[in-house]
Amino acid sequence: MSESTFEPAPLDRSASFYVAGHRGLVGSAIWRKLQAEGFENLVGRTSSELDLKDREAVFRFFETEKPRYVVLAAAKVGGILANNTYPVDFLSENLRIQVNVMDAALQHGVERLLFLGSSCIYPKLAPQPLKEEYLLTGHLEPTNDAYAIAKISGILQVQAVRRQYGLPWISAMPTNLYGPGDNFSPNGSHVLPALIRRYEEARLAGAESVTNWGTGSPQREFLHVDDMAEACLHLLEHYDGPEQVNVGVGKDVSIKDLAHLVADAAGYTGSIEWDTTKPDGTPRKLMDVSKLNALGWKAGIELEDGIRSTVAWFREHQDDFRH
Numbered sequence: 428m429s430e431s432t433f434e435p436a437p438l439d440r441s442a443s444f445y446v447a448g449h450r451g452l453v454g455s456a457i458w459r460k461l462q463a464e465g466f467e468n469l470v471g472r473t474s475s476e477l478d479l480k481d482r483e484a485v486f487r488f489f490e491t492e493k494p495r496y497v498v499l500a501a502a503k504v505g506g507i508l509a510n511n512t513y514p515v516d517f518l519s520e521n522l523r524i525q526v527n528v529m530d531a532a533l534q535h536g537v538e539r540l541l542f543l544g545s546s547c548i549y550p551k552l553a554p555q556p557l558k559e560e561y562l563l564t565g566h567l568e569p570t571n572d573a574y575a576i577a578k579i580s581g582i583l584q585v586q587a588v589r590r591q592y593g594l595p596w597i598s599a600m601p602t603n604l605y606g607p608g609d610n611f612s613p614n615g616s617h618v619l620p621a622l623i624r625r626y627e628e629a630r631l632a633g634a635e636s637v638t639n640w641g642t643g644s645p646q647r648e649f650l651h652v653d654d655m656a657e658a659c660l661h662l663l664e665h666y667d668g669p670e671q672v673n674v675g676v677g678k679d680v681s682i683k684d685l686a687h688l689v690a691d692a693a694g695y696t697g698s699i700e701w702d703t704t705k706p707d708g709t710p711r712k713l714m715d716v717s718k719l720n721a722l723g724w725k726a727g728i729e730l731e732d733g734i735r736s737t738v739a740w741f742r743e744h745q746d747d748f749r750h
């Protein structure tokens with residue numbers, strides 16, 4: 428048992444810094460942020476160069492690169508349908524990725540490690556807004572329980588390393604994220620990128636009306652991924668504690684208002700309809716971000732601005748984003 432000796436301080440810009448999942452939505456934003464902040468020795472590997480499920484390969488990689496800092500933003504990620512259809516893949520792949528990276532990081536004495544989870548770790552019926560202390564106080568949403576259990580186990584591994592070895596590793600739980608590099612595929616994408624694609628295609632096709640599922644009344648929170656990346660660096664430089672930290676904006680928007688924001692940003696002028704025979708999902712999902720705010724960080728990108736720049740990015744990258 429040892430105590431962490433962490434003091435809030437800027438990270439060493441010349442140290443080797445491994446961003447696991449550096450091509451993903453979150454990892455690529457963290458990579459851009461670290462580059463902009465002057466980190467000179469960033470290390471990244473695609474999943475075809477280094478499959479993080481391959482334990483021996485992961486240990487060889489750490490032996491060669493000897494990273495001093497790690498952000499673990501590599502994961503098997505998907506929407507409700509994928510999570511519900513392939514629970515074993517979400518459980519097994521995420522457990523293996525996390526355990527391999529954290530075991531190798533421990534063996535090589537990585538000084539700072541940030542593990543990323545998501546809001547699905549909180550119980551289905553937890554009060555809103557979701558506070559960090561609600562973890563493990565109730566049953567999970569069954570459609571993504573396998574993914575959530577893998578993520579909870581990652582939080583626990585961080586806490587166990589802290590307890591047993593005194594390393595100042597931490598965990599952060601982001602809300603719904605969006606921005607450049609998102610997954611805009613019609614099957615696998617989350618609500619915001621799906622709406623961006625839908626309204627952009629409707630504008631191009633000159634459609635007179637677009638119908639969305641449900642009543643549009645559920646409330647959701649959205650954080651721009653560049654804000655998320657800034658929050659990650661802030662936490663690495665200012666936070667040391669076993670409890671995961673929520674990362675969000677602390678305010679939500681109805682899906683109906685979101686659809687109007689996206690339609691405006693895409694220049695779609697037709698009507699917006701709602702198929703109220705389709706299910707709505709959870710009425711509200713909002714993170715309590717008072718802990719993060721108390722650590723000195725607040726989200727800065729307004730949703731309207733973030734959506735506009737993401738629509739612009741989508742237009743510029745039609746050919747190279749994930750289909």
Ligand SMILES: NC(=O)c1ccc[n+]([C@@H]2O[C@H](COP(=O)([O-])OP(=O)(O)OC[C@H]3O[C@@H](n4cnc5c(N)ncnc54)[C@H](OP(=O)(O)O)[C@@H]3O)[C@@H](O)[C@H]2O)c1
Pocket residue numbers: 447448449450451452453454472473474475477478479480499500501502503504524543544545546600601602603604605617
């Ligand atoms: N997107 C959100 O709204 C959101 C919200 C809350 C939390 N998060 C969390 O943030 C983290 C990253 O999510 P994301 O949205 O950035 O996902 P993403 O865009 O799908 O990126 C995931 C990355 O993980 C890498 N990866 C997956 N399996 C791998 C393997 N076996 N070996 C090596 N690399 C592998 C992929 O690498 P390649 O590209 O090289 O294949 C990919 O770049 C996850 O832990 C997720 O739970 C995301």
